[in-house]
Amino acid sequence: MNFLDEIKERASALKRTIVLPETEDSRVLEAAARIVEDGIAEIILIGDSEKILSDGNDLGVDLESCKMIDPTEATDERTDLIELFVDLRKHKGITMEDAEKMIEKPLYYGTLMVKAGLADGMVAGAASPTGDVLKPALQIIKTAEGINSVSGAFVMIVPDKSFGQDGKMIMADCAVNPEVDADTLGEIAVASADTASKIAGLDPKVAMLSFSTMGSAKHKLVERVQQATAKAKEIAPDLSIDGEMQADAALVPSVAERKAPDSKVAGQANVLVFPDLEAGNIGYKLVQRLAKAEAVGPIIQGLDKPVNDLSRGCSVDDIVNLTAITALQV
Ligand code: ACO
Numbered sequence: 001m002n003f004l005d006e007i008k009e010r011a012s013a014l015k016r017t018i019v020l021p022e023t024e025d026s027r028v029l030e031a032a033a034r035i036v037e038d039g040i041a042e043i044i045l046i047g048d049s050e051k052i053l054s055d056g057n058d059l060g061v062d063l064e065s066c067k068m069i070d071p072t073e074a075t076d077e078r079t080d081l082i083e084l085f086v087d088l089r090k091h092k093g094i095t096m097e098d099a100e101k102m103i104e105k106p107l108y109y110g111t112l113m114v115k116a117g118l119a120d121g122m123v124a125g126a127a128s129p130t131g132d133v134l135k136p137a138l139q140i141i142k143t144a145e146g147i148n149s150v151s152g153a154f155v156m157i158v159p160d161k162s163f164g165q166d167g168k169m170i171m172a173d174c175a176v177n178p179e180v181d182a183d184t185l186g187e188i189a190v191a192s193a194d195t196a197s198k199i200a201g202l203d204p205k206v207a208m209l210s211f212s213t214m215g216s217a218k219h220k221l222v223e224r225v226q227q228a229t230a231k232a233k234e235i236a237p238d239l240s241i242d243g244e245m246q247a248d249a250a251l252v253p254s255v256a257e258r259k260a261p262d263s264k265v266a267g268q269a270n271v272l273v274f275p276d277l278e279a280g281n282i283g284y285k286l287v288q289r290l291a292k293a294e295a296v297g298p299i300i301q302g303l304d305k306p307v308n309d310l311s312r313g314c315s316v317d318d319i320v321n322l323t324a325i326t327a328l329q330v
Contacts, residue, residue, distance in 0.1 A: 002285055003155070003157060003168065003200075003294075003296070004296065004321050004324075005308045006201075007070050007199070007324045007325060007328065008038065008040050008320070008321070008324045010324075010328055010330055011040050011041060011284050011323075011324035011325075011327035012038070012039045012040050013142045014041075014327050014328070014330070015041070015042065016041050016042070016120040016121065016231065016326075016327035016330050017041065017042040017043075017044060017067075017120050017232035018035075018041045018042070018043060018044070018117045018119065018120060018121050018123060018323050018326055018327060019043075019044045019045075019046065019106050019110040019113055019114065019119045019121070019122040019123075020032050020043055020044070020045055020046075020110075020122075020123055020124070020160065020319070021045075021106035021109065021110035021122065021124050022044040022045075022048035022106065022107075022113065022124055022126050022127040022128065023045045023046060023052050023055075023106070024047070025050075025126045025313065026055065026059055027050065027314065027316050028045075028126050028127075028288055028319060029045075029055055029056050029059055029061060029063060030061055030062060030146035030316045031061060031316045031319035031320050031323070032045055032061075032066050033056065033062055033063055033066075034061075034320055035291050035320055035323050036065045036066055036318065037061075038088045038192075039064075040078050040318075040320065040323060040324050040327070041324070041326075041327045042067070043065075043066040043067070043323075044066065044067045044068070044069060044110075044113065044118075045063065045066050045067070045068045045069070046106035046110050046117055046206055047068065047069075047070065047071075047106060048070050048072075048108050049070065051067075052068055053068075053208065053324065055134075062067060063073065063210065065090060069109070069113075071103055071105070071106055071108075071109035073248075074089075077118070078103065078109075079117060080147070080189075081103060081109065081112040081113070082103055083102055084112060084115065084116055085099040085102070085103060085108070085140070086099045086111055087163055088115070088139075088140055089139065089140075089285040091138060092139075097173070099199075106304045107124055107125070107128060107132060107133060107136050108136050108140075110122045110142060111136040111137055111140045111141060111307065112305065114141060114306075115140050115141050115305065120305070120306070120326075120327065120330045121305060121306035121307065121308070121312065121326040121327065121329065121330055122137075122306075122308070122326070123307075123308050123319065123322050123323050123326050124307070124309065124310065125308075125309040125310035125311065125312065125314070126312060126314050126319060128223075129311065129312070130309050131132070132245075133307065133309040134176065134300070134307075134309060135151070136306040137150075137303055138150060138303075141303050141305050141307060142303070143302050143303060143304060144302060144303065144304045145304070146235075147191060147302040148183075148187060149176075149177060149180070149184045149187055149188065149302060150177075150300060150301070150302040150303055151172055151173035151175070151176045151177055151187075151188045151191060151192070151300075151301055151302055152172065152173055152174055152175025152176045152297065152298035152299065152300055152309070153170050153171065153172035153173070153174065153175075153191075153192050153297055153298065153299045153301055154170070154171050154172070154174050154284050154295045154296060154297035154298055154299070154300070155168065155169075155170060155199065155200045155295075155296040155297060155299070156168070156169050156171050156187055156284060156287055156288070156294070156295055157166050157293055157294040158287065158293040158295075159291065159292060159293070159295070160290050161289070162236065163251050164251075164269070164270040165200045165202050165270045167175070167271065168202060169196075169199055169200075169202070169270045169271065169272060170192050170195055170196040170200060170202065170204075170270065170271045170272070171190075171267070171272045171274065171280065171283060171284045171287070172188055172191075172192040172195070172271075172273055172274070172280060173192075173273075173274065173276075173280050174254070174274070174275055174277070174280040174281050174283070174284045174297070174298055175277070175280075175281065175297070175298035175309070176277070176298075176300070177276075177277055177299070178276070178277045178278075179277075180276060180277075181224070182224045182227035182228045182231060183227075183228070183231050184227075184228075185224065185225070185228035185231070185273070185275065186227075186228040186229070186230070186231025186234070187231070187232075187235065187274060187302070188234060188302075189206050189208060189228065189229075189231050189232040189239075189241060189271075189273045190235045190236045190239065190300065191301040191302045192204075192206065192271050192273055192301065193206050193236065193239055193271055194301065195299055195301050196208070196270065196271045197326055197327070199299060199328055201285060202270050203240075203263045203270075203326070204239065204240060204270065204271045205240045205241075205249075205264075205268050205270050205271065206232070206239060206240065206241040206245025206262050206265065206269065206270050206271040207241075207243060207245050207249075207250035207251075207265055207266070207271065207272055207273065208228060208229045208241065208242070208244050208245065208247065208270035208273050208275075209225070209243070209244070209246070209247055209250060209272055209273060209274050209279070210222055210225040210243065210244035210246065211224045211246065211274060212225075212244055212245075212246065212250055213244065213245045213246045213249045213260055214225070214244070214245065214259065214260050214263070215244075215260040216259070216325060221275065222244055225243055225244040225274070225275050226243070226244055228240060228243075228260060229242065229243040229244065239264060239272055240264060240265055242260070242263045242264065242265035243265075243267075243273075244299060245259070245260055245263070246259070248274070249263075249267070249270075249281075250265070250266060250267075250269040251264050251267070251269060252267060253267035253268070254267075255267070256268075256306075258310070266270055283316065296321060296325070297322075297325075299325055299329070300324075301329075304307075304329060305330070306326045306329035307326075308322050308325065308326050308329075310322055314329075
């Protein structure tokens, strides 16, 4: 069974409830119908139920089994969520009036449902930029205990099975933090190892990537990766992690033998932690295009409850797959 079929099968066993707020998008409606039909998760759609059902009809998909909530309709649930919102953000000066307006935005209503425990997770981004999906999640759901920074990982599946674990590996942060300090980078490494084992089924071996291997170059950016490695070891002393190292030393045993002979990670890494978002975002896209790798994600890691962000160019399959992954993160 391939990785994505396995993910969907594992999700089906959990019967989680996932919110899909972007019901104006036909791909979302098609995905919702398929997710429910295949038993991958229960779905909540945010929007006017008559319009959703009629749009579904036009698309030839059956959405009767999805729960539908209109965020503009006055209900007890909406009142409770507005109160929750004001309570969570009053230190930022939000008023009842602001909250009443903002909750009409499906991304806010959906995020508040997850926070309140009315849904297990949310998948959005088919019709919204990354920031619009992540900001409500960062403001309302916030980070999990002990984590200060949310980040974004990809499961990369490269055709050459000699890399990673049978060609499967995690790359992070490819999606969220434009600039990180050493402590944050260390946290991202630990969160990525968690994603590697929980979602990708890997036994994590984490390489902290740099343009230097084990002190071969001297630069403040190299020192930052060294400090991040130390931080990650402090947070997770049993984690198999090493750095700093170059990508070839991380992945290729013969290079590792020469550049980092004492490392238990070099040459066998299956979690690649990039030094910043520029490297991570460019790196995963190069591997995706040049090596014809499958890139599954970004999987947003470090939130207290799962919210995941789709690319606006996503397919119906991408929405179905990310919904399954979200169910596994709960
Ligand atoms: N982790 C945890 N909390 C965070 C993080 C983070 N990484 N970033 C911001 N926050 C919190 C802030 O502390 C703040 O909380 P508060 O309101 O309770 O004080 C809240 O989020 C909002 O903060 P802002 O400063 O308003 O948000 P910011 O402008 O930093 O935006 C965002 C956050 C949207 C994640 C921004 O960093 C961003 O745009 N990142 C790049 C996303 C991107 O374009 N990625 C590439 C495309 S994705 C792809 O190609 C796969």
